[in-house]
Amino acid sequence: MAASFQSTDEQSDGLRAMMTLRRRFETHAEKNKRKVTVSDRKVIAVVGATGAQGGGLVRAILDDPNGGFAARVLTRDAGGAKAKDFARLGAEVVTADVDNPESLTKAFEGAYGAFCVTFFWAHFSPEKEMAEAQAMAVAAKATGLRHVIWSTMEDTRQWAPLSDNRMPTLRGKYKVPHCDGKGESNHFFTDAGVPTTFLLTSFYWDNFIHFGMGPKRGPDGKLAITFPMGDKKLPGIAAEDIGKCAYGIFKKGDEFMGKTVAISGENLTGAQMAAVFTEILGREVRYNNVSPEAYRGFGFPGADDLGNMFQFKRDFEDHYSGARNPDFARSLNPSLQSFRMWLTQNKNAIPLDEAAANA
Numbered sequence: 001m002a003a004s005f006q007s008t009d010e011q012s013d014g015l016r017a018m019m020t021l022r023r024r025f026e027t028h029a030e031k032n033k034r035k036v037t038v039s040d041r042k043v044i045a046v047v048g049a050t051g052a053q054g055g056g057l058v059r060a061i062l063d064d065p066n067g068g069f070a071a072r073v074l075t076r077d078a079g080g081a082k083a084k085d086f087a088r089l090g091a092e093v094v095t096a097d098v099d100n101p102e103s104l105t106k107a108f109e110g111a112y113g114a115f116c117v118t119f120f121w122a123h124f125s126p127e128k129e130m131a132e133a134q135a136m137a138v139a140a141k142a143t144g145l146r147h148v149i150w151s152t153m154e155d156t157r158q159w160a161p162l163s164d165n166r167m168p169t170l171r172g173k174y175k176v177p178h179c180d181g182k183g184e185s186n187h188f189f190t191d192a193g194v195p196t197t198f199l200l201t202s203f204y205w206d207n208f209i210h211f212g213m214g215p216k217r218g219p220d221g222k223l224a225i226t227f228p229m230g231d232k233k234l235p236g237i238a239a240e241d242i243g244k245c246a247y248g249i250f251k252k253g254d255e256f257m258g259k260t261v262a263i264s265g266e267n268l269t270g271a272q273m274a275a276v277f278t279e280i281l282g283r284e285v286r287y288n289n290v291s292p293e294a295y296r297g298f299g300f301p302g303a304d305d306l307g308n309m310f311q312f313k314r315d316f317e318d319h320y321s322g323a324r325n326p327d328f329a330r331s332l333n334p335s336l337q338s339f340r341m342w343l344t345q346n347k348n349a350i351p352l353d354e355a356a357a358n359a
């Protein structure tokens with residue numbers, strides 16, 4: 001029965017009551033709608049989330065709140081500053097270690113997908129990398145993940161077998177240990193029947209900041225970048241763009257399932273990179289082209305591995321650069337940076353020998 005009101009005052013009291021009820025109902029409905037939206041998001045468990053590749057993916061997910069995905073940050077230190085920052089921004093943070101298979105299974109539980117990466121330079125062991133990749137594949141299978149991106153690399157021995165004497169065999173069974181172990185690990189994901197996209201990444205331009213590869217003073221006092229690449233192209237990428245491309249792959253759904261995709265931001269020769277340095281830094285930077293033998297002999301930890309890696313990229317340029325098309329990477333990540341864009345943003349972070357800089 002409809003309410004009947006005796007007077008104007010009573011009528012307006014009744015109206016107010018109805019409006020209040022309606023507002024309460026709408027607020028409740030809105031809350032429920034939000035709850036459904038959150039629980040509908042596909043959770044991506046991100047290995048290496050506080051690092052370069054994984055961090056880019058977490059930021060890409062957080063930057064797109066209506067994109068249908070939620071980020072789960074895997075870290076060995078949930079109390080660390082980076083993990084706390086991500087938690088503040090809305091990511092779930094869980095403790096996991098790729099060397100602890102149980103922790104991986106727990107961390108993957110209930111997720112839709114995972115981004116898997118290993119950390120060669122933390123231990124220099126391809127065998128350890130392979131064990132970690134296997135543990136991630138096993139955990140992905142056990143938890144029924146529907147899409148895994150495995151950040152891999154070429155097993156260079158498919159192009160340069162151990163019998164190829166152009167470059168030395170290292171540790172008895174590798175040409176480029178930090179790439180070969182990743183490539184050899186691909187089968188763990190396929191053997192386990194994990195729906196996987198195999199992501200071939202490129203040289204991070206961030207190595208000019210963090211890996212000691214920035215311009216250095218030569219015997220002539222001039223700044224130079226040093227690579228054993230001859231006049232061949234070195235595909236490179238802003239590390240942050242790797243995660244953004246990975247996000248693009250997850251968003252495409254089934255399109256790249258079971259496929260290998262290769263990404264780079266720009267493929268440039270050493271001379272071309274030096275020209276961009278010269279332009280953006282406003283001081284001359286040269287390209288110091290050395291032989292792979294000389295590079296292997298530089299003596300820093302991993303110099304032989306990197307010397308072989310650059311030689312592989314040089315000697316198999318058609319395959320290596322040919323596979324990495326920046327236009328494809330841009331289709332996954334429309335804000336993909338060129339080297340010029342990256343350097344313009346990061347020029348002040350590159351450690352420069354000021355004596356040389358002013359020479």
Ligand SMILES: NC(=O)c1ccc[n+]([C@@H]2O[C@H](COP(=O)([O-])OP(=O)(O)OC[C@H]3O[C@@H](n4cnc5c(N)ncnc54)[C@H](OP(=O)(O)O)[C@@H]3O)[C@@H](O)[C@H]2O)c1
Binds near residue numbers: 047097122207
């Ligand atoms: N540099 C290049 O040009 C380049 C190019 C292509 C590929 N790569 C490959 O990229 C890989 C490294 O990826 P990245 O650069 O993203 O790494 P990164 O920036 O060094 O970050 C590593 C992160 O992973 C986490 N981590 C380290 N060990 C872990 C473990 N045992 N279990 C769980 N998490 C661990 C750490 O987080 P917590 O401390 O929070 O746990 C750390 O923040 C290497 O294998 C390298 O070969 C490098």
